Amino acid sequence: MRVLGIDPGLTxxxxxxxxxxxxxxxxxxxxxxxxxxxxxxxxLRLLEVHTAVTALLREHRPTAVAIERVFxxxxxxxxxxxxxxxxxxxxxxxQADVPVAWHTPSEVKAAxxxxxxxxxxxxxxxxxxxxxxxxxxxxxxxxxxxxxxxCHVWRGPAQQRLRVAALAGGIGAPVRxxxxxxxxxxxxx
Amino acid sequence: MRVLGIDPGLTxxxxxxxxxxxxxxxxxxxxxxxxxxxxxxxxLRLLEVHTAVTALLREHRPTAVAIERVFxxxxxxxxxxxxxxxxxxxxxxxQADVPVAWHTPSEVKAAxxxxxxxxxxxxxxxxxxxxxxxxxxxxxxxxxxxxxxxCHVWRGPAQQRLRVAALAGGIGAPVRxxxxxxxxxxxxx
Numbered sequence: 001m002r003v004l005g006i007d008p009g010l011t012x013x014x015x016x017x018x019x020x021x022x023x024x025x026x027x028x029x030x031x032x033x034x035x036x037x038x039x040x041x042x043x044l045r046l047l048e049v050h051t052a053v054t055a056l057l058r059e060h061r062p063t064a065v066a067i068e069r070v071f072x073x074x075x076x077x078x079x080x081x082x083x084x085x086x087x088x089x090x091x092x093x094x095q096a097d098v099p100v101a102w103h104t105p106s107e108v109k110a111a112x113x114x115x116x117x118x119x120x121x122x123x124x125x126x127x128x129x130x131x132x133x134x135x136x137x138x139x140x141x142x143x144x145x146x147x148x149x150x151c152h153v154w155r156g157p158a159q160q161r162l163r164v165a166a167l168a169g170g171i172g173a174p175v176r177x178x179x180x181x182x183x184x185x186x187x188x189x
Numbered sequence: 190m191r192v193l194g195i196d197p198g199l200t201x202x203x204x205x206x207x208x209x210x211x212x213x214x215x216x217x218x219x220x221x222x223x224x225x226x227x228x229x230x231x232x233l234r235l236l237e238v239h240t241a242v243t244a245l246l247r248e249h250r251p252t253a254v255a256i257e258r259v260f261x262x263x264x265x266x267x268x269x270x271x272x273x274x275x276x277x278x279x280x281x282x283x284q285a286d287v288p289v290a291w292h293t294p295s296e297v298k299a300a301x302x303x304x305x306x307x308x309x310x311x312x313x314x315x316x317x318x319x320x321x322x323x324x325x326x327x328x329x330x331x332x333x334x335x336x337x338x339x340c341h342v343w344r345g346p347a348q349q350r351l352r353v354a355a356l357a358g359g360i361g362a363p364v365r366x367x368x369x370x371x372x373x374x375x376x377x378x
Contacts (some may be wrong), residue, residue: 043282091239100230
């Protein structure tokens with residue numbers, strides 16, 4: 001599987017593409033940061049993030065997009081913009097018909113370093129090691145995006161199998177009916 | 190001016206189109222609600238909101254879009270989704286080259302009812318009266334979207350004139366250089 005990881009943000013939106021499968025060493029195919037100027041109107045910053053993610057999807061053809069799950073109750077000042085950047089990235093994935101997975105920062109840290117409370121330096125160190133990179137990816141947003149992609153390569157398929165099995169009734173754990181997919185269409189009038 | 194007002198949300202996203210100018214009675218050209226199912230994956234819900242807003246822009250050709258400014262520190266449970274719905278609506282406007290204005294709920298309430306702390310019933314009543322509607326728009330999200338559009342028709346041009354004058358140096362109030370528009374482009378590498 002090939003995963004585009006996105007560490008969402010307006011000022012810096014990290015991205016990283018990783019290919020691999022559970023149990024094997026993943027390979028990094030690309031990494032970078034999309035920057036938009038705080039001087040721009042919000043809608044134009046969102047347009048830039050959306051355009052950049054759309055271009056990345058076209059270039060790298062990932063089978064999944066992994067986005068950091070944003071908790072808006074933290075760091076209030078930038079939380080709305082971060083949530084909106086995550087939203088337009090998810091929209092770009094939906095428009096390209098690529099499934100989106102959301103992972104919390106602690107899930108990502110635990111997957112990459114074994115410690116859900118690892119700091120930024122530890123995450124960068126482990127990303128560099130796991131992917132066998134010659135130099136550490138910078139800035140931290142780029143390393144975080146690669147960590148997200150690695151996390152999804154390692155955890156995603158297992159989660160997906162559990163979910164599919166649960167939906168099919170093959171696993172004892174109760175599943176809320178509300179989690180069953182149902183397409184309702186847009187009612188706009 | 191013709192304004193598309195958006196009361197953002199994933200479960201219910203209200204919209205309303207109003208035409209008018211400051212000092213005159215505005216006219217409602219359309220009102221409604223976009224609903225998406227909570228059973229859908231988040232990215233598909235965002236896709237539905239984006240698709241619906243894009244269609245509304247194409248149909249009504251507004252000169253401005255007014256969106257409720259979301260404060261993520263309130264009602265934590267749904268704040269991220271609301272911010273993301275607002276984000277994809279703003280993106281749709283940017284893609285259609287229509288400027289976006291953000292108004293807080295208290296600005297809208299003050300503009301429509303003279304009271305920044307008006308409740309939902311008061312807002313609906315005043316929207317119905319101001320627009321000379323035969324029946325009150327429902328649900329409240331639709332009425333709120335119309336109120337946003339009326340607020341922008343009445344307040345928007347004055348705000349815009351002040352801003353342009355200030356940027357041109359015609360008004361004494363100091364303007365931070367950071368508020369001057371500057372296009373920096375996307376750096377995605």
